[in-house]
Amino acid sequence: TAYKAAGSTDEKNNAEIEKSYNALRKLAKGNTSPKFVNYENYKGGTTSLDDLKGKYMLIDFWGTWCAPCVKEMPQIKKIYEYYSDKLYVLGINTRDNKARLRQFITSNEYPWTQLINGRGLSDFVLKFNVVGFPTKLIVDPNGKILHRFVGSGEKAFDKLEELLKK
Numbered sequence: 001t002a003y004k005a006a007g008s009t010d011e012k013n014n015a016e017i018e019k020s021y022n023a024l025r026k027l028a029k030g031n032t033s034p035k036f037v038n039y040e041n042y043k044g045g046t047t048s049l050d051d052l053k054g055k056y057m058l059i060d061f062w063g064t065w066c067a068p069c070v071k072e073m074p075q076i077k078k079i080y081e082y083y084s085d086k087l088y089v090l091g092i093n094t095r096d097n098k099a100r101l102r103q104f105i106t107s108n109e110y111p112w113t114q115l116i117n118g119r120g121l122s123d124f125v126l127k128f129n130v131v132g133f134p135t136k137l138i139v140d141p142n143g144k145i146l147h148r149f150v151g152s153g154e155k156a157f158d159k160l161e162e163l164l165k166k
Contacts, residue, residue: 029146033059033139034127042093042101042114052113054141056163057088058156061125061135063095064104069134072153073110079157080112083164092117092124094133138163 038046060076062069080089089112093101098116105114117124124130128137136156138147146163149156 029148033057033137033143033145036124036127039115039118039124042098042105042116047090047113047115049143052088052090053143055086055088056083056141056160057090057137057139058160059090059092059128059137059139061092061094061128061130061133063093063133064100065095066133068152072134073108075153075157076112077108077110079160079164083161086164087160089113090115092128094125094130 033049035049037048037050039048041047058076058079060069060072062073064070076089080087091110091112091114093114094117096104096116101114101116115124128135132150134151134153136149136153137145138149138156138160140146147156147159149159
Protein backbone atom coordinates (compact mmCIF):
# COMPACT_ATOMS: atom_id res chain seq x y z
CA THR A 1 0.00 0.00 0.00
CA ALA A 2 1.07 3.58 -0.68
CA TYR A 3 1.60 4.65 2.93
CA LYS A 4 3.97 1.69 3.48
CA ALA A 5 5.84 2.50 0.28
CA ALA A 6 6.21 6.08 1.51
CA GLY A 7 7.89 4.76 4.65
CA SER A 8 5.22 5.65 7.20
CA THR A 9 6.08 4.25 10.63
CA ASP A 10 3.01 5.48 12.50
CA GLU A 11 1.38 2.09 13.09
CA LYS A 12 -1.85 3.52 14.53
CA ASN A 13 -2.27 5.85 11.55
CA ASN A 14 -1.36 3.06 9.13
CA ALA A 15 -4.01 0.81 10.70
CA GLU A 16 -6.67 3.53 10.29
CA ILE A 17 -5.68 4.08 6.66
CA GLU A 18 -5.81 0.34 6.03
CA LYS A 19 -9.25 0.10 7.67
CA SER A 20 -10.64 2.98 5.56
CA TYR A 21 -9.13 1.58 2.40
CA ASN A 22 -10.61 -1.88 2.99
CA ALA A 23 -14.02 -0.36 3.78
CA LEU A 24 -13.99 1.57 0.49
CA ARG A 25 -12.90 -1.52 -1.47
CA LYS A 26 -15.96 -3.41 -0.19
CA LEU A 27 -18.15 -0.67 -1.71
CA ALA A 28 -16.44 -0.62 -5.11
CA LYS A 29 -18.43 -0.92 -8.30
CA GLY A 30 -19.40 -4.54 -8.93
CA ASN A 31 -19.29 -5.62 -5.29
CA THR A 32 -22.38 -6.74 -3.43
CA SER A 33 -24.05 -4.06 -1.32
CA PRO A 34 -23.55 -4.56 2.42
CA LYS A 35 -26.38 -6.67 3.82
CA PHE A 36 -28.80 -5.47 6.42
CA VAL A 37 -31.55 -7.46 8.06
CA ASN A 38 -34.63 -6.21 9.92
CA TYR A 39 -33.65 -2.56 10.26
CA GLU A 40 -36.26 -0.27 11.73
CA ASN A 41 -38.10 1.90 9.24
CA TYR A 42 -39.84 5.15 10.08
CA LYS A 43 -43.27 3.49 10.15
CA GLY A 44 -42.17 1.17 12.97
CA GLY A 45 -41.76 -1.96 10.85
CA THR A 46 -38.55 -3.53 9.60
CA THR A 47 -36.81 -3.72 6.23
CA SER A 48 -34.04 -6.01 4.97
CA LEU A 49 -31.88 -5.72 1.86
CA ASP A 50 -33.35 -8.95 0.52
CA ASP A 51 -36.83 -7.34 0.63
CA LEU A 52 -35.61 -4.90 -2.03
CA LYS A 53 -33.97 -7.23 -4.55
CA GLY A 54 -35.39 -7.73 -8.02
CA LYS A 55 -35.37 -4.08 -9.09
CA TYR A 56 -32.76 -1.37 -9.34
CA MET A 57 -32.31 0.46 -6.07
CA LEU A 58 -31.35 4.02 -5.26
CA ILE A 59 -29.97 4.28 -1.73
CA ASP A 60 -30.14 7.89 -0.59
CA PHE A 61 -28.27 9.03 2.56
CA TRP A 62 -29.89 12.25 3.72
CA GLY A 63 -31.28 14.33 6.61
CA THR A 64 -33.73 17.20 6.99
CA TRP A 65 -30.81 19.33 8.27
CA CYS A 66 -29.09 18.95 4.85
CA ALA A 67 -30.41 21.61 2.45
CA PRO A 68 -29.09 19.90 -0.74
CA CYS A 69 -30.66 16.61 0.43
CA VAL A 70 -34.07 18.21 0.96
CA LYS A 71 -33.84 20.10 -2.33
CA GLU A 72 -33.41 16.82 -4.25
CA MET A 73 -36.33 14.99 -2.68
CA PRO A 74 -38.94 16.16 -5.24
CA GLN A 75 -36.70 14.87 -8.06
CA ILE A 76 -36.34 11.51 -6.30
CA LYS A 77 -40.12 11.40 -5.94
CA LYS A 78 -40.62 12.00 -9.69
CA ILE A 79 -38.15 9.25 -10.63
CA TYR A 80 -39.62 6.88 -8.05
CA GLU A 81 -43.18 7.40 -9.29
CA TYR A 82 -42.29 7.18 -12.99
CA TYR A 83 -40.16 4.03 -12.65
CA SER A 84 -41.89 2.32 -9.71
CA ASP A 85 -42.10 -0.93 -11.68
CA LYS A 86 -38.29 -1.02 -12.04
CA LEU A 87 -36.99 0.89 -9.01
CA TYR A 88 -36.87 0.77 -5.23
CA VAL A 89 -35.78 3.86 -3.37
CA LEU A 90 -34.32 3.42 0.08
CA GLY A 91 -33.81 6.55 2.16
CA ILE A 92 -31.32 6.33 5.01
CA ASN A 93 -32.12 9.21 7.32
CA THR A 94 -29.35 10.52 9.55
CA ARG A 95 -29.57 12.67 12.68
CA ASP A 96 -33.34 13.22 12.68
CA ASN A 97 -35.57 11.83 15.40
CA LYS A 98 -38.55 9.64 14.43
CA ALA A 99 -41.13 12.38 15.01
CA ARG A 100 -39.27 14.88 12.82
CA LEU A 101 -38.71 12.28 10.10
CA ARG A 102 -42.35 11.13 10.15
CA GLN A 103 -43.63 14.71 9.95
CA PHE A 104 -41.32 15.56 7.03
CA ILE A 105 -42.08 12.39 5.05
CA THR A 106 -45.83 12.58 5.65
CA SER A 107 -46.22 16.28 4.89
CA ASN A 108 -44.28 15.90 1.61
CA GLU A 109 -45.91 12.57 0.67
CA TYR A 110 -42.64 10.73 0.04
CA PRO A 111 -43.81 7.11 -0.31
CA TRP A 112 -40.54 5.15 -0.49
CA THR A 113 -38.97 3.17 2.34
CA GLN A 114 -37.13 5.25 4.92
CA LEU A 115 -34.75 3.72 7.43
CA ILE A 116 -33.34 5.47 10.45
CA ASN A 117 -29.57 5.35 10.76
CA GLY A 118 -28.60 3.41 13.85
CA ARG A 119 -25.52 3.06 16.03
CA GLY A 120 -22.83 0.41 16.24
CA LEU A 121 -23.54 -2.46 13.85
CA SER A 122 -26.72 -0.65 12.74
CA ASP A 123 -24.84 2.45 11.59
CA PHE A 124 -25.40 2.70 7.84
CA VAL A 125 -23.16 5.76 7.55
CA LEU A 126 -20.22 3.69 8.77
CA LYS A 127 -21.26 0.50 6.96
CA PHE A 128 -21.52 2.36 3.63
CA ASN A 129 -18.55 4.67 4.42
CA VAL A 130 -20.57 7.85 3.88
CA VAL A 131 -18.40 10.95 4.24
CA GLY A 132 -20.69 13.63 2.82
CA PHE A 133 -24.37 14.37 2.30
CA PRO A 134 -26.21 13.67 0.18
CA THR A 135 -24.65 10.36 -0.88
CA LYS A 136 -26.38 8.07 -3.36
CA LEU A 137 -25.68 4.52 -4.42
CA ILE A 138 -27.24 2.79 -7.39
CA VAL A 139 -27.55 -0.96 -6.92
CA ASP A 140 -28.61 -3.46 -9.59
CA PRO A 141 -31.50 -5.94 -9.16
CA ASN A 142 -29.08 -8.59 -7.83
CA GLY A 143 -27.64 -6.34 -5.12
CA LYS A 144 -24.42 -5.32 -6.90
CA ILE A 145 -23.18 -1.75 -6.54
CA LEU A 146 -23.17 0.04 -9.89
CA HIS A 147 -22.42 3.66 -8.94
CA ARG A 148 -21.73 5.91 -5.96
CA PHE A 149 -22.31 9.68 -5.94
CA VAL A 150 -21.44 12.20 -3.23
CA GLY A 151 -22.99 15.66 -3.40
CA SER A 152 -25.57 16.95 -5.82
CA GLY A 153 -27.66 14.22 -7.39
CA GLU A 154 -27.90 15.36 -11.01
CA LYS A 155 -25.30 12.87 -12.25
CA ALA A 156 -26.91 10.15 -10.13
CA PHE A 157 -30.35 10.93 -11.54
CA ASP A 158 -29.04 10.97 -15.12
CA LYS A 159 -27.28 7.61 -14.66
CA LEU A 160 -30.35 6.11 -12.98
CA GLU A 161 -32.66 7.21 -15.80
CA GLU A 162 -30.20 5.85 -18.35
CA LEU A 163 -30.35 2.43 -16.64
CA LEU A 164 -34.11 2.46 -16.18
CA LYS A 165 -34.97 3.46 -19.75
CA LYS A 166 -33.51 0.18 -21.04
